[in-house]
Amino acid sequence: MTTPSQSKLVSWLLLFSCNLMWALQFTCIKLVQDQAGPLFTVWFPTAISLLVLYPFVRAERKQNQGAAPQTHGKKRPNLFVIYLVLCVFGVIPGQLFMTWGTRLTLASNAALLTLVLPVTTAIFAVVFLKEKMTGLRWLSFALAVCGVALCSGLDIHSVNFNKSQLLGNVLVFGAILGSSFYNSYGKAALDWHSPMEMLFWTYAGLTLLMTPFVVALERDSFLHVPHFTLTTWSGLAMLMLFHTTLSMILFLKALKSIDAIQAALSNYLIAFFGLPIAAIWLHERISLVAAAGGVLVLASTMLITLLEKPAPVESVLP
Secondary structure: OOOHHHHHHHHHHHHHHHHHHHHHHHHHHHHHOOOOOHHHHHHHHHHHHHHHHHHHHHHHHHHOOOOOOOOOOOOOOOHHHHHHHHHHHHHHHHHHHHHHHHHHOOHHHHHHHHHHHHHHHHHHHHHHOOOOOOHHHHHHHHHHHHHHHHHOOOEOOOOEOOHHHHHHHHHHHHHHHHHHHHHHHOHHHHOOOOHHHHHHHHHHHHHHHHHHHHHHHOHHHHHHHHHOOHHHHHHHHHHHHHHHHHHHHHHHHHOOOOOHHHHHHOOHHHHHHHHHHHHHHOOOOOOHHHHHHHHHHHHHHHHHHHHOOOOOOOOOOO
16 A cells, blocks of 8 residues: 655656646747647647547546535536636646747756746736735746846847847746746636546637637648658657646646646756756757856746745635
8 A cells, every 4th residue: 555655755746747748848839840840749749649548537427426616606618618727828838938039049048038927827816816925926037037137148248138049038928927927826726627538628719819820821831741850759648648738737647746837846856957958969059147047037037936935725716
């Protein structure tokens, strides 16, 4: 019989694996960018992931059939509207902006910028979970913005930005905001659906909403499919298998024994893994200025996650 300590150890190993898989996405995006557009790079792996997730969702529904959701007496909201908002403002920018931004900046920069995720999540908690914007949170946010600027190739002497990297980093930052929105606003859906089912329906919404845009704007990507190189197929396969599917299944399994705060702290590993992966696979080298920016982003995140004492809150969404 598994003890609680053994169960937690397994959960931490799962989180370790998840963050390694998430760190691969930046390099995988670089691998496919020569033959597939950003829309196709998001749409194709997600559409395949739907087929993979479906049996898991169906099995979970059968297992939980007849069990009442833990709604604490709340009135059932319009879940269609909630999922539409989650797709438009959460998962689509979270996936698309990350893919588009990583193509314009360095994979190592994108990996560094993910360290700001707990800070932006705290900001959205103010809006959706009635938490207050404390002085510590403002300080964390200011440090994060400075870190993003340094990672964008700021020339301190001439006060100029590397415009391409700046646009890419802004898009990556937008993707992080989308993910933070998804994590906060999504609590309304989690009162009625399991995390696995919520993931499935948001992926379904992303695929449905993006299909006409992919067909209209990147139809050449479909024509190039028979000519995809091994490198391109490897990148797409790893995005589908690791980033959008397996990592999420393992992450949700880990949350059974590890609380959400501990799981969020494990996201530091994304940059820890992402930087050497980009250096080894893509031969990228991070500058001292960008490294300093990463330190500022890390410092901002450490402030918000270690020094601030979280209080349990209820979702205020309808």
